[in-house]
Amino acid sequence: MSAPDPVVEVPSTSSGTEKSSGTEKSSGTEKGRPARRSLDGLRALAERGAAELRSGSDDEASPAEVVAWVAANVSPRLAAVACSMADAALPHLVAEAISGVDVLFLDTGYHFLETTFTRDEVARTLDVRIVDVKPAQTVREQDAEFGADLFARDPALCCERRKVAPLHEALGGYEVWFTGVRRDEAPTRANTPLITFDERNGLIKVNPVASWSFDDLIAYATAHDVVVNPLVANGYPSIGCAPCTKPVAAGEDPRSGRWAGLAKTECGLHL
Numbered sequence: 001m002s003a004p005d006p007v008v009e010v011p012s013t014s015s016g017t018e019k020s021s022g023t024e025k026s027s028g029t030e031k032g033r034p035a036r037r038s039l040d041g042l043r044a045l046a047e048r049g050a051a052e053l054r055s056g057s058d059d060e061a062s063p064a065e066v067v068a069w070v071a072a073n074v075s076p077r078l079a080a081v082a083c084s085m086a087d088a089a090l091p092h093l094v095a096e097a098i099s100g101v102d103v104l105f106l107d108t109g110y111h112f113l114e115t116t117f118t119r120d121e122v123a124r125t126l127d128v129r130i131v132d133v134k135p136a137q138t139v140r141e142q143d144a145e146f147g148a149d150l151f152a153r154d155p156a157l158c159c160e161r162r163k164v165a166p167l168h169e170a171l172g173g174y175e176v177w178f179t180g181v182r183r184d185e186a187p188t189r190a191n192t193p194l195i196t197f198d199e200r201n202g203l204i205k206v207n208p209v210a211s212w213s214f215d216d217l218i219a220y221a222t223a224h225d226v227v228v229n230p231l232v233a234n235g236y237p238s239i240g241c242a243p244c245t246k247p248v249a250a251g252e253d254p255r256s257g258r259w260a261g262l263a264k265t266e267c268g269l270h271l
């Protein structure tokens with residue numbers, strides 16, 4: 001069996017004009033991909049998963065057990081990992097059970113060089129297929145329509161156009177998406193379940209490392225020799241787009257460097 005392409009691009013077509021080239025069509029139309037269950041079928045599967053994985057209990061399943069449960073219940077072609085490329089712990093964890101799993105990278109056009117370097121290292125070193133998820137507009141096109149630096153004037157709109165809408169479209173062909181959300185990251189994430197039905201995107205959302213601390217994450221990456229974004233060691237425990245991410249001092253809230261000085265704390269992917 002031939003190895004999957006290490007990197008493909010999936011352009012969003014939700015609005016604006018698309019100029020990307022060399023792309024693969026959105027996952028939902030990909031040839032050979034199994035058909036999805038119905039929404040009710042996925043809701044029922046998520047409920048069964050929450051019970052079988054004892055989500056939220058003192059005895060809840062480990063990250064590896066969560067991934068193994070998904071591998072036993074969902075076709076590998078219908079699962080995807082969302083990754084910010086702050087580190088490769090989650091792609092590594094999932095690829096241990098789901099060989100060649102799709103890893104969705106929101107290619108906003110505003111990333112640090114270290115982040116795109118990390119993406120390339122993940123593609124090179126792990127048994128995954130990176131899917132670059134592109135916004136409908138390039139940064140230049142967005143600037144022409146909305147004015148330069150929309151992130152500084154209306155970050156909610158900028159995130160909606162460059163992250164939330166493209167991810168929503170990319171998730172359309174999958175039954176499950178994995179996220180690296182951890183309960184310790186922010187008060188808004190304190191009740192994150194291991195598995196739930198994501199009503200907004202219409203598929204099952206799995207958070208296998210919800211119980212991890214930041215130290216657990218680094219310990220996993222070190223133990224398995226997986227790549228970590230070089231910025232993490234330079235004061236960036238949480239990494240997003242370059243214009244909206246600042247370093248934080250030791251002991252500070254790890255997400256306080258995201259949209260620093262603004263009321264905004266989430267890009268909208270996990271609300």
Ligand code: SF4
Pocket residue numbers: 108110150151154155156158159160162163240241242243244267
């Ligand atoms: S994090 Fe900043 S630059 Fe990136 S999409 Fe959101 S507002 Fe735009």
